[in-house]
Amino acid sequence: xxxxxxxxxxxxxxxxxxxxxxxxxxxxxxxxxxxxxxxxxxxxxxxxxxxxxxxxxxxxxxxxxxxxxxxxxxxxxxxxxxxxxxxxxxxxxxxxxxxxxxxxxxxxxxxxxxxxxxxxxxxxxxxxxxxxxxxxxxxxxxxxxxxxxxxxxxxxxxxxxxxxxxxxxxxxxxxxxxxxxxxxxxxxxxxxxxxxxxxxxxxxxxxxxxxxxxxxxxxxxxxxxxxxxxxxxxxxxxxxxxxxxxxxxxxxxxxxxxxxxxxxxxxxxxxxxxxxxxxxxxxxxxxxxxxxxxxxxxxxxxxxxxxxxxxxxxxxxxxxxxxxxxx
Amino acid sequence: xxxxxxxxxxxxxxxxxxxxxxxxxxxxxxxxxxxxxxxxxxxxxxxxxxxxxxxxxxxxxxxxxxxxxxxxxxxxxxxxxxxxxxxxxxxxxxxxxxxxxxxxxxxxxxxxxxxxxxxxxxxxxxxxxxxxxxxxxxxxxxxxxxxxxxxxxxxxxxxxxxxxxxxxxxxxxxxxxxxxxxxxxxxxxxxxxxxxxxxxxxxxxxxxxxxxxxxxxxxxxxxxxxxxxxxxxxxxxxxxxxxxxxxxxxxxxxxxxxxxxxxxxxxxxxxxxxxxxxxxxxxxxxxxxxxxxxxxxxxxxxxxxxxxxxxxxxxxxxxxxxxxxxx
Numbered sequence: 204x205x206x207x208x209x210x211x212x213x214x215x216x217x218x219x220x221x222x223x224x225x226x227x228x229x230x231x232x233x234x235x236x237x238x239x240x241x242x243x244x245x246x247x248x249x250x251x252x253x254x255x256x257x258x259x260x261x262x263x264x265x266x267x268x269x270x271x272x273x274x275x276x277x278x279x280x281x282x283x284x285x286x287x288x289x290x291x292x293x294x295x296x297x298x299x300x301x302x303x304x305x306x307x308x309x310x311x312x313x314x315x316x317x318x319x320x321x322x323x324x325x326x327x328x329x330x331x332x333x334x335x336x337x338x339x340x341x342x343x344x345x346x347x348x349x350x351x352x353x354x355x356x357x358x359x360x361x362x363x364x365x366x367x368x369x370x371x372x373x374x375x376x377x378x379x380x381x382x383x384x385x386x387x388x389x390x391x392x393x394x395x396x397x398x399x400x401x402x403x404x405x406x407x408x409x410x411x412x413x414x415x416x417x418x419x420x421x422x423x424x425x426x427x428x429x430x431x432x433x434x435x436x437x438x439x440x441x442x443x444x445x446x447x448x449x450x451x452x453x454x455x456x457x458x459x460x461x462x463x464x465x466x467x468x469x470x471x472x473x474x475x476x477x478x479x480x481x482x483x484x485x486x487x488x489x490x491x492x493x494x495x496x497x498x499x500x501x502x503x504x505x506x507x508x509x510x511x512x513x514x515x516x517x518x519x520x521x522x523x524x525x526x527x528x529x530x
Numbered sequence: 531x532x533x534x535x536x537x538x539x540x541x542x543x544x545x546x547x548x549x550x551x552x553x554x555x556x557x558x559x560x561x562x563x564x565x566x567x568x569x570x571x572x573x574x575x576x577x578x579x580x581x582x583x584x585x586x587x588x589x590x591x592x593x594x595x596x597x598x599x600x601x602x603x604x605x606x607x608x609x610x611x612x613x614x615x616x617x618x619x620x621x622x623x624x625x626x627x628x629x630x631x632x633x634x635x636x637x638x639x640x641x642x643x644x645x646x647x648x649x650x651x652x653x654x655x656x657x658x659x660x661x662x663x664x665x666x667x668x669x670x671x672x673x674x675x676x677x678x679x680x681x682x683x684x685x686x687x688x689x690x691x692x693x694x695x696x697x698x699x700x701x702x703x704x705x706x707x708x709x710x711x712x713x714x715x716x717x718x719x720x721x722x723x724x725x726x727x728x729x730x731x732x733x734x735x736x737x738x739x740x741x742x743x744x745x746x747x748x749x750x751x752x753x754x755x756x757x758x759x760x761x762x763x764x765x766x767x768x769x770x771x772x773x774x775x776x777x778x779x780x781x782x783x784x785x786x787x788x789x790x791x792x793x794x795x796x797x798x799x800x801x802x803x804x805x806x807x808x809x810x811x812x813x814x815x816x817x818x819x820x821x822x823x824x825x826x827x828x829x830x831x832x833x834x835x836x837x838x839x840x841x842x843x844x845x846x847x848x849x850x851x852x853x854x855x856x857x
Contacts, residue, residue, distance in 0.1 A: 343823025463830025496670025503790025
């Protein structure tokens with residue numbers, strides 16, 4: 204079963220991909236499918252013996268290239284699970300972390316993301332390109348080798364749609380981009396800023412959902428990675444590295460997190476003035492030993508509870524940011 | 531810090547309660563705060579030496595009685611974390627489970643829920659009464675003694691608001707309650723039905739978010755527990771018991787889940803024709819040994835991925851439902 208179904212009560216679409224139920228699950232290191240292929244051993248997903256960054260289609264995809272047209276089954280609406288599901292392997296080193304790979308690799312990764320954004324934008328079954336990373340077993344990672352993913356959704360997903368609606372309203376009322384306004388306010392207030400660079404600001408959001416949530420956005424109104432200048436891409440690689448190193452230093456272990464990149468939809472429409480590129484990091488720890496769980500309030504009511512003041516989280520994260528200039 | 535803050539980018543309100551960071555965490559059995567108080571030992575949260583069902587205010591509340599009026603801090607909107615946070619202890623037996631307590635206790639619990647719904651509806655700081663249970667350490671439970679919770683939110687929470695919007699549109703287009711229509715369709719289709727009774731239907735939703743998600747709703751258009759007849763309350767206690775026993779039998783261990791009850795908002799407004807009482811159970815397992823994680827797609831994009839076909843889940847759950855008549 205590979206299908207999208209619309210919930211009749213919330214009108215949200217959900218993706219069903221039962222082939223994923225048997226996907227590779229935490230294989231031993233010598234059977235890692237994301238390591239390079241070596242002579243004399245069974246080939247991995249990646250045919251080369253060495254590589255920098257590799258991108259390929261997920262072998263257990265949630266979405267596959269195809270026709271997106273929905274149809275009805277009596278009362279219910281459904282559609283093929285069309286779209287893209289790609290894997291982005293950050294390194295050929297099995298035990299590497301993104302933070303430790305260095306700025307050049309991060310800069311290359313920014314270029315790869317931008318290129319995949321442009322490539323997937325061309326596909327008729329893709330309306331929204333969603334770059335993300337799940338890091339750590341605690342967020343459900345099934346392969347340890349450092350990697351991220353890219354989904355090409357056949358719709359603008361609910362979280363992005365809600366942001367765009369608010370941004371459209373804000374533009375109508377104030378004539379400005381709400382994310383530009385937020386970045387300017389956070390920069391001048393300073394109390395939630397974690398680290399800043401020439402072009403980017405990393406801050407704990409005013410109404411963070413997760414205790415150590417962090418958003419990273421350019422001051423300039425840039426709609427996607429594709430529209431960053433060369434200098435901005437260098438700057439992004441550098442501040443991304445500092446954020447990732449701060450997360451690893453915060454509690455002294457690689458912090459499990461979800462990283463989500465929000466960009467301009469690639470669907471037809473007038474999105475330019477209301478789309479503002481930003482990264483959302485949502486680590487799931489509320490302290491060194493305790494996790495934040497999504498439970499009754501979040502899952503049942505959609506209302507987030509947070510036990511850590513964003514200003515305190517920002518203060519702790521600031522002290523974990525490494526001094527500039529390393530590597 | 532006890533505060534509600536509105537996220538400027540999504541316009542969703544989030545609750546901050548930093549006092550909860552140090553809440554009691556998995557205490558040893560002989561220090562359980564939800565057990566009865568016994569002579570010669572320090573008193574627990576419950577002053578009696580025996581009880582059936584006990585309700586009291588959460589000692590580490592997310593919301594506390596007060597004024598809900600929001601104010602602005604320059605660009606940002608915030609408000610006191612006003613509302614109610616109650617604990618509902620299901621039994622004075624520390625190791626009991628709701629499924630094993632028997633129908634009479636479940637019937638009493640239904641009455642207690644209905645009574646609290648009515649009582650909290652009177653409070654000016656409560657706009658929506660949300661009854662829920664987090665069961666199991668895997669969903670973040672911090673006390674093992676069987677209990678649920680009731681939040682009195684000072685707003686209609688996002689998930690309920692979205693449902694009500696869809697129901698309002700459906701009513702306008704079709705002249706019917708969408709949840710009445712869903713229950714009638716599911717009943718006649720049968721393929722996703724888990725168990726049915728005279729007044730209630732338990733089914734895996736057509737577009738379930740979680741593999742073994744189950745919704746339980748009356749056929750009749752009832753807006754809240756308060757409006758159930760005596761016979762319907764008996765019937766609800768009975769089918770609730772069968773659902774809970776099916777969950778415990780499915781994989782042979784008490785299945786961790788979130789249970790959420792959706793009812794008519796108690797805020798001013800015309801909600802009657804678009805509110806349909808229902809229970810949503812969202813267990814977090816996708817198989818005996820594997821969990822479903824909320825990760826990139828769900829947290830970052832709001833788009834749910836499910837690896838189990840709802841029809842298969844319903845078939846498995848049906849076989850786990852105990853024969854009628856026990857206890």
